[in-house]
Amino acid sequence: MLTIHLSIVVFLPLAAALLAALLPARVGRWLVVGAMAGVLGYAIAMIADYEAGTAGLKYVTDDNWISELGVRYQLGVDGLNLFLIALTALLWVPSTLWGAARISERPKLFLFHMALAETAVLGAFCAQDLALFVVFFDLMLVPFYFLVGQWGGGDRVRATTKLLIYTLVGSLLMLAGAIALGVLSAGGGDISFSFAVLEQRTLGEGTQQWIFCLFAAAFLVKAPLFPFHGWVVDTYRATPTPVLVVLSAVVSKVGVYGFLRIVLPILPDASAYFQDLMLVLAVFSILYGSVLAFSQEEPRLVVAYSSIAQLGFIVLGIFSLTDLGSQGALMQMVNHGLVVAPLFFIIAALSARAAGPATLEQMGGMALRAPVLAALFLVVTFATLAMPGSPNFVGEILILFGAFDDKFVYGAVGILGVVLAAVYMLRIFQRSMHNRAGPGVKPAELGSLELAAILPVAAVVVALGVYPQLVLDRTERATTTKVAPALTAAGASDSEISEAK
Amino acid sequence: MIELAQVVQAPKIDYQGLAPLFSTIGGSLAVLMIGLFRGRFVQRTLVPAVAALALLVAMGMTIANWEAGDSRPIIEGALAIDTLALFMSMLFYVTGLATVALSLRSDVQREVGAGEYMALLLGAISGMVVLAGAENMVTLFVGFELLSIPLYVLSAGYVRRAHSLEAGLKYLVVGSVGSATLLYGLALLYGATGSTDFRAMAIAIGDTVAVTDPLLLTGVALAATGLAFKASVAPFHQWTPDVYEGAPTPITSFMAVATKVAAFAVTLRLFDYALSDAQVQWGPALAALATVTIVIGNAGAIAQSSLKRMLAWSGVAQAGYLLAGVVVGTQLGLQATAFYLAAYLFMNVAAFAVVIACERVSEHGDGIESLRDLGRASPLLAWPMTIAMLALAGFPATAGFIGKFYLIEAVVAGDYAWLGIVIVVGSMISLVYYLRVIAVMWMGRFEVELPSFPPRRVKAVAGRSPEADARAQPEVASVAILAAAATIFFGIVPSPLFDLVSDVGTSFGGLV
Secondary structure (H helix, E strand, O other): OOOOOHHHHHHHHHHHHHHHHHHHHHHHHHHHHHHHHHHHHHHHHHHHHOOOOOOOOEEEEEEEEEHHHEEEEEEOOOOOOOOOOHHHHHHHHHHHHHHHHOOOOHHHHHHHHHHHHHHHHHHHEEEOHHHHHHHHHHHHHHHHHHHHHHHOOOOOOHHHHHHHHHHHHHHHHHHHHHHHHHHHHHHHOOOEEHHHHHHHOOOOOOHHHHHHHHHHHHHHOOOOOOOOOHHHHHHHHHHHHHHOOOOEEEHHHHHHHHHHHHHHHOOOHHHOOOOHHHHHHHHHHHHHHHHHHOOOHHHHHHHHHHHHHHHHHHHHHHHOHHHHHHHHHHHHHHHHHHHHHHHHHHHHHHHHHHOOOOOHHHHHOOOOOOOHHHHHHHHHHHHHHOOOOOOHHHHHHHHHHHHHHHOOHHHHHHHHHHHHHHHHHHHHHHHHHHHOOOOOOOOOOOOOHHHHHHEEEEEEHHHHHHHOOOHHHHHHHHHHHHHHHHHHHHHHHHHHHHOOO | OOHHHHOOOOEOOOHHHHHHHHHHHHHHHHHHHHHOOOOOHHHHHHHHHHHHHHHHHHHHHHHHHOOOOOOOEEOOOEEEHHHHHHHHHHHHHHHHHHHHHHHHOOHHHHHHHHHHHHHHHHHHHHHHHHHEOOOOOOHHHHHHHHHHHHHHHHHHHOOOOHHHHHHHHHHHHOOOOOOHHHHHHHHHHHHHHOOOOOHHHHEEEEOOOOOOHHHHHHEEEOOOOOOOHHHHHOOOOOHHHHHHHHHHHHHHHHHOOOOOOOOHOOOHHHHHHHHHHHHHHHHHHHHHHHHHHHHHHHHHHHHEHHHHHHHHHHHHHHHHHHHHHHHHHOOHHHHHHHHHHHHHHHHHHHHHHHHHHHHHOOOOEEEEHHOOOHHHHOOHHHHHHHHHHHHHOOOOOOHHHHHHHHHHHHHHHHOOHHHEEEHHHHHHHHHHHHHHHHHHHHOOOHHHHHHHOOOOOOOOOOOOOOOOOOHHHHHHHHHHHHHHHHHHHHOOOHHHHHHHHHHOOOOOOOOO
């Protein structure tokens, strides 16, 4: 058993960036990337050290932060966040590398915001105290606001303002919900926001329900799910590639992670009460995202809408309120992050080679001239459409098993999503790789930077496809315990209904 | 004669407790005298230095007087010190010091005369200290007027500008109406409770006076209205944007911070101490006022293109958040309000300092355009402004976040959970205008090559200050940076401030 100080893991990027601000840009750049690689090293060590079937938290840090408010500085790792931390650590390295190499305008500031973003995301994943989670969750928005607004393209100020307002409206509602949860569950006693304490305390059903709505607002916007996705199109268009990679691959997972970490175990009755509503939203997102993904001309938007569909899948898994479903959801969070990241890098590479604006119209005919690019793209495409042998296949099948278990209709509609995914992913692949090359297309093989960004992540996708047990074994205990209270609550209300009949 | 001396006992006076007040009043007189001497050194260095010294001495003595627990009379029956009064006094002194620094190069000092300017400033601070320590309604009113009158004069500081004169006059008229209303309310409260003393009032209410007594409630309503004028709580806020815009910016910043702190200090004492037993009666009414204030303040700020007006409206909204802490009438609410006041000080001083620095060099004056591309031109000013805006909007890792967290926790615990949602909704609306400031500073077009900003040296233009160079105004930049640093520091390590605030919570013995 290793001793790992999670505070170091969380704050290493930020510390490096602050130090780098004092150094010349050339040196500082490597310092920041190095620190992020260090975090990745820590993450790998954690996975290696984490024995399958471990229950409870490891590497716990627990200190008083604001004792007057009952807020503790509590960090910990269990099966639920282990792989999400690893995903964060993995994807931030190529993104930052890409940004460091390609962004010449105010590079130090860019690196600072990237590092702050990584710290905030890691903090949100590691936090074991609700207030601390909220702090990191909201803090996350600040660097992204600047990253999109300063280095974005097109109508970036509008896009970033929209992104921030949408997500912060959700977050602020969650802030109110979190405080209400802490205060009301204490019932006049000592206020605590610790997840472990909150899971033990009980709340009336009515209170649970309105607090649930506040949390759901934050998490559904962040994910995003239909109909909370108003910010998506502008943001995906305007965001610079390295930022979009982490935004889409990692940040969107914080929202759905919140459901598993906070909502199901702490508000079980409300979760059971709103189960059908959430499933309907999930299924709508799957259909809506898939259909729109099929009709987009901009590859970025294809991925944007496919993400909405994928997150619909994840929520479907979580709110099936079954062990299998939530385990599949967690697996799928990791998978989606792993495939979306290379997809965006590939799209950036394609756009650089396209004749004019980055639309499918302007691409094509790349496969023969750039076989490595095509091969990597194919791997990622197959993974996205959940081809058997890919980790996504495992994730989606678990989610569907979970859904079919009790909620057959939703599962049946969900299957449609799998079919549609094949359609839109193959479409984008064919149009960009196989069609006749457009007039101005400059087919060229991947450069070293592009290769360095894409290849390792694609390799992880293949590896997980071969050995998904790496994730499943380590997450099973955690997801089962988190779902159990809601599962019981749902079972109780079901039996009430059958008795009434 | 001898008999008379035995009957009329001179009040017991605690000179040590009174020392900070002596220091500010004495300083005020001293700078007035020193200011009579002409000469660059006296006017520009000596007078501000003496004023700053007076404030520092007052601060030191306040720290020496700090003692948690019950209140200790300094002039029996009139003035007392408890931790609430001391804490608020510290906030006044800090704001005063910042104002002295921000006024150093302001041309308003030359127009009014440095001595008079500083004397009025110190006079207003003395009034605030009296107000914060008032033990009865008479002292309260004396302090109230002592703080108001110098500010009427100061906001008309640019004696040759119609704008500034208008601000002064408007403030005078509205302020007088507010004072009159307050006085009327206090008179009715005296009529209802039969005492001007806060402690006696607190004992009488609910005991000999019913909480539904119409005389009492009318008095409460009128007193609340009078204080609402001063704290710019809606719907008594209309003067705020105009006066803030017209007044010299250092004075605007002083009014925005110190006056609001003073108004809330006395509101806390009057409502959460003297009238605390009638909380069931005034609680819902103040909650409604808070809601209206939050909505109107935030909505009003959206349309503003002048930074001073925008900050004025934002100040109205912040007053609404603060009022929410008063509403619940609990110890937690008192502490949360005190904490937020401190956070409010740092956030606003940082923002106003940057506005002052930019308005002196920009042709746009205090328009939002004066900040365009500040992030490139002068990061040392852009960062404090960014931090101030994020903090005012309530982003984590700033004192503004902790303050809002504390306030929401207090209102939820005080059975006003819906008010917590109102605070949150207000913060959402506020994003629109706070973020616009940040976007202007950082997200301008890159294509345009800017001239290096600020220009090394700007010639005196008609009506502009000659030292129009941000690098030549290090004191303004350092105020901004220090205040922003404090905002971040107390956002990450709030415990020192919490320790002070929990001492403040012990001020009113009866609170739950």
